[in-house]
Amino acid sequence: MTWFTVALMLVVVTAGLLRWRRPAWYWMTFGVTLAVARVLVRYGSVMDACGLTVPPSRWRLTLARLANRPMPESRPPRILWLRPTRTGLVLRLKLRPGQDAFDVAAASDRLRHSFSMYGVSSRELRSGVVELRMTGYDVLKRVQMPAKTDVRPMxxxxxxxxxxxxxxxxxxxxxxxxxxxxxxxxxxxxxxxxxxxxxxxxxxxxxxxxxxxxxxxxxxxxxxxxxxxxxxxxxxxxxxxxxxxxxxxxxxxxxxxxxxxxxxxxxxxxxxxxxxxxxxxxxxxxxxxxxxxxxxxxxxxxxxxxxxxxxxxxxxxxxxxxxxxxxxxxxxxxxxxxxxxxxxxxxxxxxxxxxxxxxxxxxxxxxxxxxxxxxxxxxxxxxxxxxxxxxxxxxxxxxxxxxxxxxxxxxxxxxxxxxxxxxxxxxxxRPALPALPSAAVPLSKTAPATA
Missing domain, CATH: 3.40.50.300 (P-loop containing nucleotide triphosphate hydrolases)
Structure with missing residues (x-):
């Protein structure tokens, strides 16, 4: 039990130091797992609190009455997929009938607070499909460009x-x-x-x-x-x-x-x-x-x-x-x-x-x-x-x-x-410039001879 407590304390201290000094490393080691868990666990309640749910359809209400079952709850947008990135999460949603992409964009700040993320932005990919890009830390504080980028001519x-x-x-x-x-x-x-x-x-x-x-x-x-x-x-x-x-x-x-x-x-x-x-x-x-x-x-x-x-x-x-x-x-x-x-x-x-x-x-x-x-x-x-x-x-x-x-x-x-x-x-x-210096540079300078 003592060794377990010491190991747990070391993990907590390490996570705290990384979050303070190296937020990108903290995100890749601890933050991404915690963020995915928060989004999946809180998703339904957060969407309901942000007004991003729709009431059940009439046929579902009718089936519930005929089967003598509890009334169905309001439904949030359906998660198409959730993908972690090196800076945050990308959440793609399928909107329910009656919902609009503007409603998701207007709720971005509330979603940021509810999911404990640094920033949330949304864009509509096509009709009825919205992509939420969430950042886990301030990526502009210390800019680190990814090693691989989509470079093309021009x-x-x-x-x-x-x-x-x-x-x-x-x-x-x-x-x-x-x-x-x-x-x-x-x-x-x-x-x-x-x-x-x-x-x-x-x-x-x-x-x-x-x-x-x-x-x-x-x-x-x-x-x-x-x-x-x-x-x-x-x-x-x-x-x-x-x-x-x-x-x-x-x-x-x-x-x-x-x-x-x-x-x-x-x-x-x-x-x-x-x-x-x-x-x-x-x-x-x-x-x-x-x-x-x-x-x-x-x-x-x-x-x-x-x-x-x-x-x-x-x-x-x-x-x-x-x-x-x-x-x-x-x-x-x-x-x-x-x-x-x-x-x-x-x-x-x-x-x-x-x-x-x-x-x-x-x-x-x-x-x-x-x-x-x-x-x-x-x-x-x-x-x-x-x-x-x-x-x-x-x-x-x-x-x-x-x-x-x-x-x-x-x-x-x-x-x-x-x-x-x-x-x-x-x-x-065309600028006139001298030739580039030769790569072969002497390591030491010869001292002049003295009498």
Whole structure:
């Protein structure tokens, strides 16, 4: 009995320490078993208390009266399956007739409290089927990306969502995106994760960093073109527009619209072309868009109009030619001048880190979701990297990118420097860099001879 008591105390102390210091380890060892037991045992009573049950049907009541049996109880949604994950539980429910997915979403906070989980979110998979994703701990406090992710061409895992799933930046689904955030909000780390994820892929990276290149030029070995001032950026964007027009001429020449070609094989963008003819896709990263839109005299105003016009053309026409935009900034509103609102309308993906005022959050989500605006202005200053990610459909998620230091991003870009495409149109803007140092480094320095 003494040894059993000591062992039990050791288990309790270990569980308490893991829950305090390593919540992910606690969840995988103790938490998942306790959570599954709580959900299965409390399920019926919790659903009844949350108003997620339906009264018995008339034929069941009639059968109970004819058989002289007790009246049947109200029925909760049927559990299709319950699956543990490394961050929580996934519960799939089949709704009863008369129930709605909105009722489950409205009860998410009560379900979180009743099942003793950290967070609960719901989404409707199809008519009558709802999926509840429950997290057992705060997955955004210390982000740990899973070892295996669903990486595809032009699809990069960049962050972790608050429900424990991976947030992907899928350029083929959402070609252009806007990222906002105040200083020290984690915007640069998010951008590094994008570059690090794109570096191993067959893609050309083009950077515009008007902060004299302090953010993107350390990663220059993986970039096909870089600009560190507005004058060079204007020329670079003009070259990209010329490249886009050339790609469209290639697509027209290879459209294959003869009568014997099936409709599915007619080419309308670069992804419909044969692989040996397909141009390399291009991702354009603009680090601070306001520096491209500000001007102090007439000459700079002409340059600014030229830049914004080129960006708007690339945003409107670039998807089919394989050109994608990633525009970052602290603010992106109409005060930056004409053409900005038209450009913002083309940026389907929206990501907002901590902002300094509500109007900045409205620039990102005001035309998409008022709830996302409220969530963006509530991000605390000490939680760097936490952001709200949404799109034009109105859906949004709270995400946080794993911390990637500048040295880690530089090492990844140097490792895949040989995958940097050499595009003739962008050759004048290719960064000139010294060769990588040799791997053979002497372990000691020879001392000079002394008399």
């Amino acid at each position: 699809r990069v895992p960049v962050a972790l969502r608050e429900d424990g799933s991976v947030h992907y930046r899928d350029y083929r689904a959402i070609p252009h995106a806007l990222t906002l955030g105040a200083t020290e909000s984690g915007k640069s780390v998010y951008q590094r994760n994008l570059v690090a994820g794109l570096a191993p892929m067959d893609v050309a990276l083009v950077g515009i960093d008007c902060k004299q290149g302090v953010e993107l030029f350390p990663l220059a070995r993986r970039f096909s073109a870089l600009a560190d001032n507005p004058n060079t950026a204007a020329e670079l964007l003009d070259a990209l527009v010329t490249h886009m027009e050339g790609v469209y001429q290639l697509i027209r020449a290879e459209q294959r619209i003869t009568s014997d070609v099936p409709d599915a094989k007619i080419a309308s963008d670069i992804w419909d072309l044969p692989e040996h003819l397909r141009p390399v896709p291009i991702v354009i990263l603009v680090d601070e868009v306001a520096e491209l839109a500000l001007f102090a005299n007439k000459e700079e105003e002409k340059r600014r109009d030229r830049i914004i016009t080129a960006l708007a053309r690339l945003a409107q026409l670039g998807r089919a030619s394989g050109i994608y935009l990633e525009i970052c900034g602290q603010r992106f509103g109409s005060e930056l001048g004409k053409g900005i609102t038209m450009l913002r309308a083309q940026l389907t993906g929206r990501t907002a880190h901590r902002v300094n005022d509500e109007s900045s959050a409205n620039m990102a989500f005001g035309d998409i979701s008022p709830d996302a605006v409220l969530a963006a202005i509530q991000i605390p200053a000490e939680m760097r990297g936490v952001a709200i990610a949404g799109d034009s459909t109105g859906g949004w998620h709270r995400i946080r990118a794993a911390h990637t230091s500048l040295r880690q991003a530089v090492n990844i870009c140097n490792r895949y420097a040989d995958r940097t495409p050499d595009l003739p149109e962008l050759a004048p803007f």
